[in-house]
Structures are given as C-alpha cells and as structure tokens.
Amino acid sequence: MDLADRASRMSAQRRRWTAAAPIAVVPFGPVARRQLRLAARVLGRVFRAPTIITAEQPLPSSALSTRGQYDADLLLELLHRQLPERCLRVVGVTEADLYVVGRTFVFGYAHLTDGMAVYSTARLCEGFYGRPVDPSLLARRVLRTLAHEIGHTFGVPHCEGEACLMRSVSFVDTLDALPVRFCPGCRPRVEHGLGVAPWSARGRWERGMAWLRRRDFVRAALSFEHAVRSSPLESAYHHSLGVARLGLGDELGARQALARASELGGGRPAPTPAHDSTDAA
Ligand SMILES: [Zn+2]
Numbered sequence: 001m002d003l004a005d006r007a008s009r010m011s012a013q014r015r016r017w018t019a020a021a022p023i024a025v026v027p028f029g030p031v032a033r034r035q036l037r038l039a040a041r042v043l044g045r046v047f048r049a050p051t052i053i054t055a056e057q058p059l060p061s062s063a064l065s066t067r068g069q070y071d072a073d074l075l076l077e078l079l080h081r082q083l084p085e086r087c088l089r090v091v092g093v094t095e096a097d098l099y100v101v102g103r104t105f106v107f108g109y110a111h112l113t114d115g116m117a118v119y120s121t122a123r124l125c126e127g128f129y130g131r132p133v134d135p136s137l138l139a140r141r142v143l144r145t146l147a148h149e150i151g152h153t154f155g156v157p158h159c160e161g162e163a164c165l166m167r168s169v170s171f172v173d174t175l176d177a178l179p180v181r182f183c184p185g186c187r188p189r190v191e192h193g194l195g196v197a198p199w200s201a202r203g204r205w206e207r208g209m210a211w212l213r214r215r216d217f218v219r220a221a222l223s224f225e226h227a228v229r230s231s232p233l234e235s236a237y238h239h240s241l242g243v244a245r246l247g248l249g250d251e252l253g254a255r256q257a258l259a260r261a262s263e264l265g266g267g268r269p270a271p272t273p274a275h276d277s278t279d280a281a
C-alpha cells in the first residue's frame, strides 16, 4: 500500500476531524520542494489541516554539535518563537541530522504542550544506510514520522497499544512497522487538540502557559487577558492572569485577578495538558 492509500485510509477513518487553523511548516536549511509538498500532503490528509510553508530559516550554528548534528531541542525553541499567531502548530523540517542530549540521534522531536515539532529526512533516506535510494519508502517514513510528532504536540505521549502510531520508535525498522492510525485511547486527544483554535479562549490560555513556562510574563499576561475577555467566567484563566501579573510585579492587578478566580471557583487551573516535556520519535 503506498503513501496515498495509507493516508487516505487514515483520512477516511477520521473524516470528521478538521483542524481549527493551519499548521506552519518551517524549512531549516535547504529542503527539497518535493519534501515540503509531501509535508503539506501528510498534514492535509492525516489531520485535515491546511498548511502554511514559511521562508527557509538558517540552521543555527549554536545548535551544531561536534558530530555534525543539530540539537532538536534548540530548534524547537526557535520554532516556538516563530509560531504564527493564527497557526495551530509549527513543525520544522530539515535534511540535517538531529540529536538531543542523551540520544545519539532522533528522527523527530516534539513538545508535548507548547505546539512545536521538528523532523529530519536524513535518516529516513535509504542512502543514509548505504542502500539504494527509495523515494516511496522515504515518503512512507515521512508520513509516520511527521504524523507521530504532530501527535505528540497534542499532548499524546508514547503509547503501548499495538495498533497505534504513537508507539515508541528507536530505529528505522520500528518506524517502518508503525501502524498508520491512532488507537482509541490516543485519538480523542488529537481530535480535541485539532479543534482548539489559537484565537479561542482556550487557545489563548495555552499560548499564555507556554510563555509563562518561559518566564515571559508580558506575553503571558497579554494572552491571558485575551482568554479572560473571551471567557470571563473561567476561573483558571483569571488565576493564570494573576500568576503572570505577579511575575510582572503588578501586585494589585494580580490580587484582583486571583480574587476573581477565587470567586468563580477557587482559582484552580483547568486540567493542564501533559507535563511539560519533550519526546523523541
Ligand atoms: Zn495509542
């Protein structure tokens, strides 16, 4: 079964899914146009998401290791700063080889809460292993890697389910063996995440939490103010606004927001996404 068949079968299985906003694709360094078109096709068919392909970004020399690989964690942080306001997720693609601290390489890497993923085609190519180039196999590997990493960005960790795309992957043969479908446990989380528009109250709150984790209290407070205006009865949004204002040193504003949160329901945060961490493909 080729890529188109697998993707359309997956698409048919998820026909009611529609992404609330486009997914941005950022090429890091030179990336073949056919690879960018492939990424757009996978995102459209698997997640029913329109794609925005941005201008090529240089691979930062600060992320380059002595082994000639790039630190995927650093690339994710760059992507976080580049996530367009009205995009659902941002995914970087590169032909350079990637690693993270503690692993000699990764096919891809993603953030479980803040909306960024990155993947490399380097080790998806048969040529990397000294075997004849196989464009069809490469496309099948990109499908699995990209869909798996985007799955992580919806807060889905690795899954033990036999028939699930979110199974842990260590080597190219385990990647090839991944089923191209989400199991009934993982599917609802992906579906929910696809429906949260970045400009909705929940979307603004999630963006605010990402800034708060980076101690950028100005951007966090702005996002929470939007969330509070859109959904003024949600105590968690007032609570988060209070925390951000405390970070800004605005004690009066913080007290007002926290008091409002308390009136509305104790000021306990809404169920948070999965713990703030990253995960390799
Ligand atoms: Zn699963």
Ligand SMILES: [Zn+2]
Binding pocket: 148, 152, 158, 167, 168, 169, 279, 280, 281
């Ligand atoms: Zn993974």
